Amino acid sequence: MIKKFIDKLLGKSAGSTQGKSRFGKRQEVPAEVHKIDPALVDERAKNVVTTLQQAGYEAYVVGGAVRDLLLGLRPKDFDVATNATPEQVKSLFRRAFIIGRRFRIVHVVYGRGREHEVIEVSTFRAYMDSAAAEQVAGNERTSKGELASMKHAVDASGRVLRDNVWGPQEEDAARRDFTVNAMYYDPANQVVVDYHNGIKDAQKLTLRMIGDPVTRYREDPVRIIRAIRFSAKLAALGFKMEAKTAAPLIESSKLLADVPQSRMFDEMLKLLQTGHAIATVEQLRKLGLATGIYPLLDVVVERADQPFVKAALQDTDRRVGEGKPVAPSFLLACVLWADVRDGWAQRQEGRHGQRPQPPFPALQDAIDDVFNSRIGDVSGRGKLAADMREIWMMQPRFDKRTGSTPYSLVEQARFRAAFDFMRLRADVGEVGEAIAEWWQEFSTADDLRRQDLLEQVREEQKVRQRVRLRDPAAAPKPRSEQPARQKQAATESDDGDGPDIEADAVPPDGEAAAPRKRKRRRKPRPVGGGSGGGSEGGGSAAGE
DSSP, X not given: OHHHHHHHHTTOOHHHHHTHHHHOOOEEEOHHHHOOOGGGSOHXXXXXXXXXXXXXXXXXXXXXXXHHHHTTOOOSOOEEEESSOHHHHXXXXXXXXXXXXXXXXXXXXXSOGGGOEEEEEXXXXXXXXXXXXXXXXXXXXXXXXXHTXXXXXXXXXXXXXXXXXXXXXXXXXXXXXXXXXXXXXXXXXXXXXXXXXXXHHHHTTEEOBSSOHHHHHHHXXXXXXXXXXXXXXXXXXXXXXXXXXXXXHHHHGGGGGGSOXXXXXXXXXXXXXXXXXXXXXXXXXXXXXXXXXXXXXXXXXXXXXXXXXXXXHHHHHHHHHTTOOOOHHHHHHHHTHHHHHHHHHHHHHTGGGOOOOOHHHHHXXXXXXXXXXXXXXXXXXXXXXXXXXXXXXHGGGGGOOSTTHHHHHHTSTTHXXXXXXXXXXXHTTSSOHHHHHHHHHXXXXXXXXXXXXXXXXXXXXXXXXXXXXXXXXGSOOOGGGSOHHHHHHXXXXXXXXXXXXXXXXXXTTSOOXXXXXXXXXXXXXXXXXXXXXXXXXXXXXXXX
């Protein structure tokens, strides 16, 4: 009591009286205790650690990789922590790049193309209270010039905007998020360095925040999303979030409103693309955070039980589990397809007093509306938006399986993504299974087999045509009785250069109606006619 009273008189904070307890107690756990299998450690990560140690620096595998190794799992990513500065790290490797301003780190790259591997190397950072940091009034964007000369800065709420102050290992451990992610493994002597009982928490399957959770969420509100992501990832292993760590999540989620939208968008994609999308949705609902974190994430959670979206989430988890690449454009295209599809139908039918539109412009306008209402400018309308648009615009073209369209479609750069999208639609009954199987075979067949498949479609269309002719009720109406939008659709070009969309663009059974070929009459050329005498008449089809 007397010591606390003296500290208060001297102006010392309560946190400063705890001193070493805040930074924990260093424990070096040998291999016979932690039982990590060295064979699970990536050789490239070992090489980075060895290179730094031979140059006279401390270096360890750190973070989630150590946690996974303790659990007997082979980590997918390896991070390294060292007391070398980013510039010193970069000088030791041929292909190393310093990235980031908020937190400067080094990417050491091995291999090229899709097979390349990145080992992320960070420098030990000092633990600094908000009171010890420089304060700025704005955020990363509005105070960019002011932040340029700062190493450690926070905004008015205490959120860390920049943190590039180097320090000892024990302080670096204290500023990490969770105890199970704050351990250091030296593959050379096979020792785990643990400051916050991370090994015990891993054994107890507990996810616990280091320090006061309310303060840590205020320092960086994105830790809320990280807590959700790790709890979802580790739930399958039996991990549970400590009550004290979970309690402030809902109240602290209000702080996410101050995080830049571009960063929130990236963090949302991490939630959905780490192989635990279904578990993430379950955790969001369980923790009371099904809404309010990010508008687009709210849509994902809301639609996660719909067959098509659920199938897309499961497919994403499967591909990640198999080590296959996943594209955010594909998953988001699946999540927002209902909006595109409904808006497309609405424009073609002329609902709410609108004038009916032809199918192709209607689809384009529906897509534009979805981008404006659901995504905005956060993606920069760059590659992600372009890929989503291509996936959606290709869907009607799968209905046309005649002429040159199938050949040109399979050559499109985004054909595989668009086909996978259509395949999912077939799985939930939105498209006929026969169409999906036909395109699957056509995309992989040789030229001879492709000709057979096209002939098969022509024969099927002839059969349907004969059936319609025998059935008076199915006979086509006179042109004067056709709806205006069908007349307009009948005049769409059929040259295979663009999407060939029938009046009923996506038939319920997934089969496109056979297009009726019309012969146009020619007006007789005037004797000695001029340049305009050869124009074709715009009259009715032959036989009418």
